[in-house]
Amino acid sequence: MPLTDHYDVRRGEDGHRRLHPLVRGFPLLRYPLLNKGTAFTEEERVALGLDGLLAPQVDTLEALVERQYAEYRLIADPLDRHVFLRNLQDRNEVLFYALLSAHVEEMLPVVYTPTVGLAVQKFSQIYRYPRGLTLSTRNIDRAAQALANVPLNDVRIIVATDSSAILGIGDQGFGGMAISIGKLSLYTVAGGVGPDKTLPVELDVGTGRADLREDPAYLGVKHDRLTGGEYLSFIDRFVEATLERYPKAIIQWEDFSKDAAFTILHRYRRVVPSFNDDIQGTGAVVLAGVLNACRLKGEALKDQVVVVHGAGAGGAGVAAAIREGMRREGLSDEQIAARVFVLDSRGLLTDDRAMEDYKKPLATPRALTGGWAGLDLESVIREGKATVLLGLSGQAGIFSEAVVRAAHANTPRPLVFPLSNPTAFAEALPADILTWTDGQAIVATGSPFDPVTHAGVMHEIGQGNNAFIFPGLGFGAVLARVREITDEMVTAAAYALAGYTAAHWPERTYPPVSELGAASVQVAVAVIRQALADGVATEFSIRDLGDADLLALVQRKFWQPRYLPFRTEG
DSSP states (O other), X not given: OOSBSSEEEEEOTTSOEEEEXXXXXXXXXXXXXXXXXXXXXXXHHHHTTOXXXXXXXXXXXXXHHHXXXXXXXXXXXXXXXXXXXXXXXXXXXHHHHHHHHHTHHHHHHHHSTTHHHHHHHTHHHHOOSOOSEEEETTTGGGHHHHHHHSSBSOOOEEEEEOOSSBTTTBOOGGGGHHHHHHHHHHHHHTTOOOGGGEEEEEEEOOOSOHHHHTOTTOOSOOSOOOOHHHHHHHHHHHHHHHHHHOTTOEEEEESOOHXXXXXXXXHHTTTXXXXXXXXXXXXXXXXXXXXXXXXXXXXXXXXXXXXXXXXXHHHHHHHHHHHHXXXXXXXXXXXXXXXXXXXXXXXXXXXXXXXXXXXXXXXXXXXXXXXXXXXXXXXXXXXXXXXXXXXXXXXXXXXXXXXXXXXXXXXXXXXXXEOOSSGGGOSSOHHHHHHHTTTOOEEEESSOOOOEEETTEEEOOEEOOGGGTHHHHHHHHHHHTBSOOOHXXXXXXXXXXXXXXXXXXXXXXXXXGGGHHHHHHHHHHHHHHHHHHHTOBOOGGGTTOOHHHHHHHHHHHSOOOOOOOBOOOO
16 A cells, blocks of 8 residues: 555665655645645656646755745744745645754744644634544544545554643634644654654534634534543544554544543553643653753752642643652652642642542642641642742743742742743743742743843743653654553653753753754654563564664654655656
8 A cells, every 4th residue: 555645655776765656747736745846857847747837947945945934034923924834834745844844943833832822713714725634523423434535544643632622722622623733743843753644633522612603614513512421432433443544553632621631541542552742741841841950950859849730631740740750769659749739720639628530649648738827829839848830720920929939938949830831821921930039940931932131141941842752752652663652651751851951951951942853862762762661662673772773763764854756757
């Protein structure tokens, strides 16, 4: 079976890869993974039935990148820039990735957070061209047939969302497809997965928002969300059809509501290799940043007292990751319970409170809080002697001056990470945190912020972006052909990112975003090693590779945006 319904890629006798098109002429130009625009050579134009259909000039890919970048720079509005890049992706995909690779630090906030949040909200308005797979209550009974219509025959990475909890903006219905598309762009540019091996999926089970259901322009199904058994039956049919069509695929569950996120992760992680980025990816990237911040302080993770504000999927994942890090450093569960405190909108989680099942492992024994003045955020920081403050609440400004100063009173250099996305939902602004702590806080955020100068000293603001974890995690899992993505593989990804940062950017909590690809290579190597140790890797050819050979393998398999020559003979 060819790689896609429109072309295959084969190596010639000279060892070089060539495209073998299964379409020609004008239709070829309408397939974004085949279209090279004015980069088609004269020989290709004649042989492929394109002669006379293109401008006479023959360009290089580099020249096309420069031309598109100049046009991009003329656009001021971030959403318009997002639409420009999406349109480019939909007509000339290699050029899109070449442009994104050349300017990843500048363009990541446009294709991903924070601009993707607005793109999700406006998805029905900016919709131009179909991409990916949509399963809805109208066609879920035909899931296998719908998947058969996808022209890609060797998908290895799927990002699937039901759009119930997008970033910090909640239920977005059909608009969540934009987040799946954006995540997979990062899998390719930062994780080395070829775009013809990726598939964005929107699971449209309805929306709880009446304003969307009543909007004539809204493109999704216009009924309330499925729940309970009907909802799980819907997801079951998606998973069953996926396993049949793409038995080698890994699924990344994305932006599900907190209850559904845990239910789906536990229900399917051993049925199909899968992970939840909001829970596990967020936990891993925050653990990596905290480890590096502790290194900058000259202290260990086990010496910190951590407050996690926000007990949704992200907050729960972060708390679990921090606990695992402390466990690795030798603390007992009892010691950890006195060092990791998790708060939701009602205050500190304690074991005498009624709460959702997924929160119960995060609860603090009530006996530890005896004599405390209160269980609100500021009281927990003061009474618990917190040195690390992690925000995943989606509540802008909740890290007030009093809250930050309370953390600073417990340590000369508090770690304050307002991590909620998009930018408008950050728990505090980095400039304020540094002002309130006389420049002593170590600050990292979820969305990008410019460096802050305080008292003549410039402070880089590390971005704890999941893009430092999930592309390498997924790529490593694909290369190892894992049966399951284990918790230990996710933790290995966190420590690999921390180690890469310490080795190459020792003064920072996270590398610059321009280093996404290099960091992902190291994450992928660590994930493969852990998959082998856990006994879940089925790609046995990697079993006896040394570290240098495994690194070389990952680098060799990393997809690069370049135009392949077409086979023009025969």
